[in-house]
Structure formats: structure tokens, C-alpha cells
Amino acid sequence: MADDAFTDEERAAVYRCIDSRRDVRREFLPDEVPDAVVDRLLAAGHAAPSVGFLQPWNFIVVQDVATKAALHAAFTRANAEAAAMFDGKRAGLYRSLKLEGLCEAPLLLCVTCERDRAGPVVLGRTHQSEMDLFSTVCAVQNIWLAARAENLGLGWVSILSLSDLRTILGIPEHVLPIALLCIGYVSHFAATPDLERAGWRRRLALADLVFSERFGARRRETP
């Protein structure tokens, strides 16, 4: 076994992190997140893979109450538009959900993507133009898992217009906002996703989602 091989205990910790990570938008504790912990989350983001080693991301740390309130107001406007897109019973259920924790979370983080950081031609982006956005999302997921390992809840708030987000955080035209995250300590992590418990949508069976060799060809016969 190589020197850098993961032990069974280490592997189990990684899987526990992946399995117990949740999209957290409520029940944040008021405790401040220490700077050293914020630094570790950011380092985890910066350790993400990136197309052509572009490292296209920036991280905006938001702790100011007025900025949080402005983001919350932008969410409220967008969420009213969103709620109107659902019908009947579904609209009622939608309105009952808690979909952000922008004011309660002690820490917000906006992750952005500067697409032309290394000029217009990027190794690995020539045939899949969104690879730089995807690299930035890998950074978000690294931060999400690091947050879980720090016992910090994290929620990705996507119900906001990007132009509001640009205005409030001063994001220039050539930079694309990718994710707005609310982060804070929580007393515990729920065993299942909020939307599953609320009856919004069921957990799909993994076996139905896996194919062998070609799309649509089941990998194994279900007994």
C-alpha cells in the first residue's frame, strides 16, 4: 500500500461527511465562525479541480448586517415570483418551505467565476464551454463538505436574481456570480434532506439511475 493511501478510518470519515452533509437554511446558532475556520473553508474551495488550472474563482465573505438584509430583500422579491410559478396545492407547500437563512446565518459567502482570467482560450474549455463554471461549482462542493466536517451547516440560496446579487455585492460585468451560501454552526444535522421530509419530492432509487455501457441499459437486473 502506498504511503499516501487512505486508511479505513479516513475513508469512513470521508463517506460520513458526504452522507451527512445537508442543505441547511435554518436553526443556525448565533455563534460567530472564527477566522481560522473561514480560512480553512476558503482553502478547501481553492483546492478544487479547475479546467486548465484556471482557478477562476473569487470568494466574497459577507458578515455585515445591512448587506445580509439587502440580500434577504432580493430573495423575498424573487421568491414571490417563484411561488407564483407553482399551482394549487404545490404552491401552498412551496410557500411553507424555509428556503434561505440569509439573515440568521452569521456568515455568507458568494463564490464567483472570472471566465477570462487566463484569456479567451482555456485548456479543456475548447469543446465544453461551461467547464470553468463547473470548476467553480467543484469549489462550492469542497467548501460544503469542509463545512460539514467543521460542524457548520451550509445552504446554497439560488432564489435571487443574479443582477440583484451583482448590484449588492459590486460584482463587475466580466465576473459571473455562481453561488450564494449561508453558513453557521447548527446543533445537529437532519438525517434526511428538508425537501424530502416536507414531501416535496422523494429520494430516487440509485439502481434506477445507473446504466452499463449505454444510456438506458440497466447495469444489473433488479431481482
Add this chain to the structure above:
Amino acid sequence: MADDAFTDEERAAVYRCIDSRRDVRREFLPDEVPDAVVDRLLAAGHAAPSVGFLQPWNFIVVQDVATKAALHAAFTRANAEAAAMFDGKRAGLYRSLKLEGLCEAPLLLCVTCERDRAGPVVLGRTHQSEMDLFSTVCAVQNIWLAARAENLGLGWVSILSLSDLRTILGIPEHVLPIALLCIGYVSHFAATPDLERAGWRRRLALADLVFSERFGARRRETP
């Protein structure tokens, strides 16, 4: 401390996984990846966060030599086009890089996104239309980290035309291919990214990428 809190040892394992993960495209060992390990990687992907709990992904497991060869041929075509986009010395360096391991890796995995799996209106996608693609990328990053914890190298091969990928793997029009991954055991993981060692691009300083409250406002004074 809550029952589900991470210990220092568990947290260290998660950070070691994040830090030592590499984009691996060569030096794969021929050893087969056992089905039980493949199942764990897929479960890690399926545990990813998804917008509106959509779980928009499918996973196509590819082990057939002829399919790998067809994918490799598609890469070769696309890579010739890509190489022609770089100038002079840069083009020479580009041509010297090993950017895929499609034939050598014992296991390939294609991760796709079915955008309308729950109909046209998706909770959380109403104002950011690419959130379902981003959810799928979160699944890829989960798989990437799980692979590292399994001592498996993984590389994301993006230099292929999506239409070739669709044809070879029989992916229907309403499903979007997101990632083609080459996976296999490796004798060790490199300390730094291949593209950094090859001199393609430098590691950026994290402190230059972090802002406070607004884009462009440095978080801390650099001494």
C-alpha cells in the same frame, strides 16, 4: 458537542482528501475496480445536493474496450482542434501534455443531467437556470473525493464534442452529458497538479482571491 459532530481525526481525513485529490490522466494500474467500490462511488454521487431535490443525474458505467476506443478517437479529433487554438510555444507545450486516460483507465463513468425530470418548473431553478447542471457537478465532485478516499485516481476529460459523446453512449436529446471521468487505481498521487508541474499555469495566492463584503475589497491587508 452534538452526537453527530466530527472529531478532529475525521475532520483531518476530510481535509486530506480535499487537499490530495488530483486530476489523474495517466499511470493507471490495470487492476479492476471491484463492483462494491463502484457502488460506493455511485452512492457518493447520489448523495450530492440537488436543486429542488431534483436528483437530475444518471451514471453510465463504461468498461467495454471498444467503447473506450471510440471515446478516445473522439478525444483525439477534438484535441487536434484544441491544439490549433494555441500559439507558438504554448501550442508545443499543449501538445506535450497528457490530457486523458480513456483507454488505460479500467473504468470510465459518464455523468448526465436530465433537466426536466420533474417538469419544467423546479424549486430553486426559477432564477438561476443552470442550477440543475451545477447539482450534477456537485455529484461529480463527491465522486472525485470518494475516489481519492478509495485510492483511485480520477480525471475529468472535457476535450470531446458533446455530440460525439451522445452518439457513442446513446444519450438522448433531452439529457445533457456533463462529465466523462476516467478512473483507476494509481501507485501514488502527485503532490501538485500536473498542469502546475508542467509550467502551464501557476497556483494563485488564495489571499488575492478573497474579498470582504464587496467584490474587490481585500479581506485583510497583506503585510
